[in-house]
Amino acid sequence: MTERTEPGFDALHPPSRELLDDCVHCGFCLPTCPTYQLWGEEMDSPRGRIYLMDLAERGEIELQGAFTEHIDACLGCMACVTACPSGVQYNRLLEATRPQIERNVERSRSDRLFRSGIFALFPYRRRLRAAAIFGLAYQKLRLNRLAERVLPPRLRATQALMPPVKLRNAFASLPRRVKPDGPVQRRVAMLSGCVQDVFFHEVNVATQRVLAAEGCEVLTPRDQGCCGALGLHAGREDHATKHAKRTIETFEKLPVDNIVVNVAGCGSSMKEYADLLADDPEWAERAKAFSAKVRDVTELLAELEPRAKRHPVKAKAAYHDACHLGHAQGVRAQPRAVLRTIPGLDVVDLPEAELCCGSAGIYNMVQPEPAAELGERKASNIRAVNPDLLVTANPGCLLQIGRYLDGDIPMFHPVQVLDASLRGRPLP
Known part of the structure; x- marks a missing residue:
């Protein structure tokens, strides 16, 4: 954590004054903001959070306490970006603010441990596979009923999200190359993902089959890892940067037209690598070239002329x-x-x-x-x-x-x- 002697943001990429000033506080975002709809609190709306960011940027409020609580309560869903008639880039403001909190705000010990546990597990497929074994035993023993009574809310919510576990799928491997029967319309590389490949492996299999049926040659590199999306959206900039660079290194050497993603959160982050690495002279152009190739699988399929019956x-x-x-x-x-x-x-x-x-x-x-x-x-x-x-x-x-x-x-x-x-x- 950075030592702080004054309120407000530190000097490392705070939300820009220009982006903050774009908000005219019109309120068009309010009906689409989930937390404002739940609570009706101004500081839990996009314009309220922008007001807090504005005060912090001016050094008028500290980040500890209410500021962090209101920013933490934001889902980062970006519905306000869609609704805003002034083109306010709330996504960029939020992604500049959350790293400030992660660097400068002392969280409680239990909060730190819980968040660290998430990032020690979910971005790593081998660890997720080990968790899948535990999850299968957990489900067979029907421990979820006991957990609902004894676990604290965060752990109760986490265990309740566990999908039905199929070990055959969790440990299955995808073919590295899938070719179409006819002429190749497009050569693509596929991100297999972390949670996606372990708990939704059948979606990856279907993605390969559909793309091949529509004339795509599909490459799925084995040495790929986490794309950094969870870290980017949670303000863990170091985590996001490390995994973004590794992802670029893995995919940029492949002779493909597009990089296909079937996970919305991953695709969103991968399209933002150019912004994430814009200040790194070694990576800026590589990130820009990479992001330009990223397509959601439905986006790519809509571009292709349908071939299969x-x-x-x-x-x-x-x-x-x-x-x-x-x-x-x-x-x-x-x-x-x-x-x-x-x-x-x-x-x-x-x-x-x-x-x-x-x-x-x-x-x-x-x-x-x-x-x-x-x-x-x-x-x-x-x-x-x-x-x-x-x-x-x-x-x-x-x-x-x-x-x-x-x-x-x-x-x-x-x-x-x-x-x-x-x-x-x-x-x-």
Whole structure:
């Protein structure tokens, strides 16, 4: 932690005065802000948090205490960026503010340990696989019922998010190269992810199959690791920078047209590597070239001319916009367009579609109470449209929403639905 003798931000990349001054405090962000909708508190709205950042930038308030509480309460969902008529870049303001807190604010011992535990586990596939073994035993012994009674809220929320564990999938490997049957339309490399590859391995398998069926040669390097998304969104700049550089090193040597991501949070961060490494003369141009190649899988599929035959999937599918896909990347039309190429599939939107489900990276673990309120609210909005299935493009959303739907409605990634259609098979 940096030694502080004055209130306000330190000199290392504080939120810029120019970006702070863009906010005219009009209030268009308020209806889309999850925490403002929950509590109606001005300082828990985007414009309220910008006001706090403004005061801190001027050195008029300290970061310890109320400032940190209000910034910590922000999900970072970026719905306000979509809603803002003035083009305020709240995403850049938040990503400059959170590292200030991580460097300069003394958290409680329990908070430090809990956050450190998250970052010691989730970015590492080998550790996640070990956790999957424990998780399987935990589920078979039905310890979750006991945990609901005895664990503190954060640990209770974390264990409740655990998906049904399949060790066969958790320890499976993806083929390093998948070729299409016909001519190659596009050569791509795929990020397999951390949580995605261990707990949602079947989504990666479906992604490879769908891309190959649509004429892509797919390379999936074995030596890839965490992309740094969790660290970037939580203000752990060193973590994010280290993993971003490793990811660039892994993928930049591959002769591909695009780098494909099927996790909204990862794709959002990878598209921001150019900003993250802008001040590093060795990495700035490499990061810029890398980020220019990144595509969400639905974004890429929407660019390609459909090649494979679609078989009917007769179902009503509710589509949930993952915040880091819709708000952060602006990818909204493409997933819907891809799904609507499937005969018989009725794609419907949700009420309050702009509101976050409460997942938001590590938010549902470190802020379990508001995350639970948002999860219940999202589940109610899903049930309101009476769908046969829910489709969303982020594992965090699948885990969070699944907790509150409680198995009532099957949930899938868009590529799983398309994969079932291309293969002429029922959804799993």
